[in-house]
Amino acid sequence: MGQIQLKQVTKSFGDVQVIPPLDLTIQDGEFTVFVGPSGCGKSTLLRLIAGLEDITTGHIEIDGQDATDVVPAKRGLAMVFQSYALYPHMSVRKNIAFPLRMAKLNQAEITKRVERAASVLNLTDYLDRRPGQLSGGQRQRVAIGRAIVRDPAAFLFDEPLSNLDAALRVGMRLEISELHKRLETTMVYVTHDQVEAMTMADKIVVLQAGVIEQVGTPLELYHTPRNTFVAGFIGSPKMNLMTGDEAAKHDAHTIGVRPEHIDVVESGGQWQGTVGVAEHLGSDTFFHIHNTGLAETMTVRAIGDVNLKHGDTIHLAPRVDEIHRFDADGLRIA
């Protein structure tokens, strides 16, 4: 079991309130991702759940029990840190065994569980090494191993992949997702990378300045962003946001169209501009377009290899039913 509820939680550091009153329920077994730009309070929120920071007001409940004043060790949560936070003086075996030793399990049980975790994470050959002798990916796996051995109520991940190189990051992302499918344990995952959020989450919580902008499944956020912030933050490349006459035509203050919802046409088209940079990925081509008169730079994704280069005129046809409309406050118009 691992349901986590935040009720009217606030956090202040001195006079600065970093989290205004916030309510959130994370369901048992759910993979929840906190995403937002750096400094948005997502890590602080995770640390409040962990108990590493005290909340200023409000309540935290874990499985219906008030955990507000419970020390981290007693909350039954496991955490994976960005810096891995492995114990450098202990072998991999001892690192993974540490939570079990603290729980006063007997040696036979500890050995059994450590070996099981090691085999799940492909660490069996490294059990007697020190963290300093491992690569970044292996260290991250040890940190995960240390988290899974004691069957926590929930896992907390604090930007666990940001210290890894790009290729490894994709691999570890899949491993963590698979681990979640296998364990079916609640996971709360903090990242600033919206691709990680989209690919891993059951539920995404988008934060800005300590405020929850929107909570929903990845596709809900993609298809119906509640405001311009979420619209601009979720999706890669970013949604094109435009104001002015073009928005007024749609009875809105701001309109947004995702790069993949604008077609490149041979001639005509509603909009046109000149190609600034064309990024040819083979499967797709991303055009960064200037001089549209609508936005400083517009990004458009074309399927396959489209042969346009810097300085060429490009004709664009946005898909009318995929245009998002927002009012003057930046809120979505239904």
Next chain:
Amino acid sequence: MSRTVTKQRKMITTAAAWTIGLIIFFPIYWTILTSFKTEAQAINDPPLFFAFDWTLENYALVQERSDYMKFLWNSVIIAGGSTILGILVAIPAAWSMAFVPSKRTKDVLLWMLSTKMLPAVGVLYPISLIFVEFNLLDTRGGLVVVLMLINLPIIVWMLYTYFKEIPGEILEAARMDGATLKEEILYVLTPMAIPGIASTILLNFILAWNEAFWTLNLTAANAAPLTAFIASYSSPEGLFFAKLSAASTMAITPILILGWFSQKQLVRGLTFGAVK
């Protein structure tokens, strides 16, 4: 061109370092040398460097007149005891200042250091009174406590600096893994800070070993350590430089040997965090 300049500069600094090193070492060298002279040769003018009759009689006399082992044992107990006690008090103190600092932490640290600016004699009277009141005069226990308190600011400061270098996330990880505060300090912080703790222990042991003000003022016969052993060969006996030197040599030899074997550790600990 620049290479030769560097080379030249290197030679100059090396020569300077050696000169300073030799100047610092000279008194110790002279003490050891004098201990092998007769009393007459010891005060010979001009001073004798090598051309004298080497003799061990000073050592024999010193050992005959006073029980070296008893003083040595007292030194070991007092220096060792005050160091261990100090470390036990300082680790939790430094932990709290390094990892859960408050607004006043810096003030507390400075205040502790400021006690070292007070001349020891300033508190001689109150401390003597306390010693008399609690029957601590000339006891090893009393000296262990006093020397521990005298050196505590240095121990706390040193440990605080080492602990500051340890990433807080590792301790948080221990907390998340279910470690109590005691277990966190015992199984995670202390082993990680071993180089720092070791050099703190060594330095503090050396300071306590050489401490002379309190050991001379608060002891008589029972608890007197090696500092008192040396002092007993100074004024009351007249000018017996050779015997005094022999006593000094015997007193500093153990700490010299300890220092020699642990110099690597000591340097590494003292420059901990300076190069990274």
